[in-house]
Amino acid sequence: MALIQVEHLSKTYKKGDNKIYALRNINFDIQEGEYVSIVGKSGSGKSTLLNLLGGMDTSAEGGVYYNGKNLLTMSEKELSYHRKFTVGMIFQSFNLIPSRTAIDNVKLPLIFSNYPIMLRETRACELLYNMGLYNRALHYPSELSGGEAQRVAIARALANKPKVILADEPTGNLDTATSAEIIGLLKMFNEKHKITIIMVTHDKETAHKVSHKTILLSDGEIIKITSNRNQ
Numbered sequence: 208m209a210l211i212q213v214e215h216l217s218k219t220y221k222k223g224d225n226k227i228y229a230l231r232n233i234n235f236d237i238q239e240g241e242y243v244s245i246v247g248k249s250g251s252g253k254s255t256l257l258n259l260l261g262g263m264d265t266s267a268e269g270g271v272y273y274n275g276k277n278l279l280t281m282s283e284k285e286l287s288y289h290r291k292f293t294v295g296m297i298f299q300s301f302n303l304i305p306s307r308t309a310i311d312n313v314k315l316p317l318i319f320s321n322y323p324i325m326l327r328e329t330r331a332c333e334l335l336y337n338m339g340l341y342n343r344a345l346h347y348p349s350e351l352s353g354g355e356a357q358r359v360a361i362a363r364a365l366a367n368k369p370k371v372i373l374a375d376e377p378t379g380n381l382d383t384a385t386s387a388e389i390i391g392l393l394k395m396f397n398e399k400h401k402i403t404i405i406m407v408t409h410d411k412e413t414a415h416k417v418s419h420k421t422i423l424l425s426d427g428e429i430i431k432i433t434s435n436r437n438q
């Protein structure tokens with residue numbers, strides 16, 4: 208069975224008396240260990256879809272199934288488990304907490320998940336070390352470069368060992384060289400640790416290069432799903 212099955216997923220926003228479809232009858236499967244890119248113009252529904260996959264938003268029609276369980280009908284307790292342990296999220300603007308150091312940002316999800324208190328420091332150090340950021344542990348987000356900030360965010364997303372990383376335009380604020388570095392890191396986690404990656408991007412060329420499957424969205428609908436067999 209596929210790890211994720213999206214079935215007849217639709218989401219509307221109200222605008223006055225009108226319904227606006229942010230997503231319309233979306234259907235696709237994702238296998239465990241796949242690297243999937245979602246591409247499409249601004250406003251095509253990419254972030255809406257990613258938030259539904261992350262269980263951040265559940266007000267939609269249809270189904271978002273993980274191992275056969277629909278996120279849209281889960282209890283708050285199950286959803287909270289999903290957000291803590293099944294998925295990790297990274298964003299274009301990094302979303303680090305400015306008043307906390309890099310290591311304290313990485314520790315946050317460990318606090319939320321009740322990770323043993325005495326092991327949090329070690330776990331957070333290990334995660335930063337793996338990102339090549341050991342010497343940035345005590346820096347505040349404003350003292351980090353864009354690439355460093357995104358690597359802290361990746362460390363934070365991986366803290367509770369999620370099965371899936373959801374990345375919303377993770378390289379949108381980065382220069383070409385740094386973007387390649389971040390994509391390379393995601394690809395490494397996908398290949399070495401079999402973490403499923405679902406990445407939103409504007410960059411079709413990179414999407415085809417790194418991912419197993421590319422989903423093209425336009426006006427809330429899937430226009431095309433491409434398998435990249437060379438991956």
Ligand SMILES: Nc1ncnc2c1ncn2[C@@H]1O[C@H](COP(=O)(O)OP(=O)(O)O)[C@@H](O)[C@H]1O
Pocket residue numbers: 220221228229247248249250251252253254255256
């Ligand atoms: N909170 C909201 N209220 C009303 N419309 C929204 C809201 N969020 C997104 N939309 C609309 O839904 C559509 C998809 O948005 P979004 O998923 O953010 O697109 P993308 O990430 O591809 O740029 C857009 O038309 C956007 O204007």
Ligand SMILES: [Mg+2]
Pocket residue numbers: 253254255
């Ligand atoms: Mg978006």
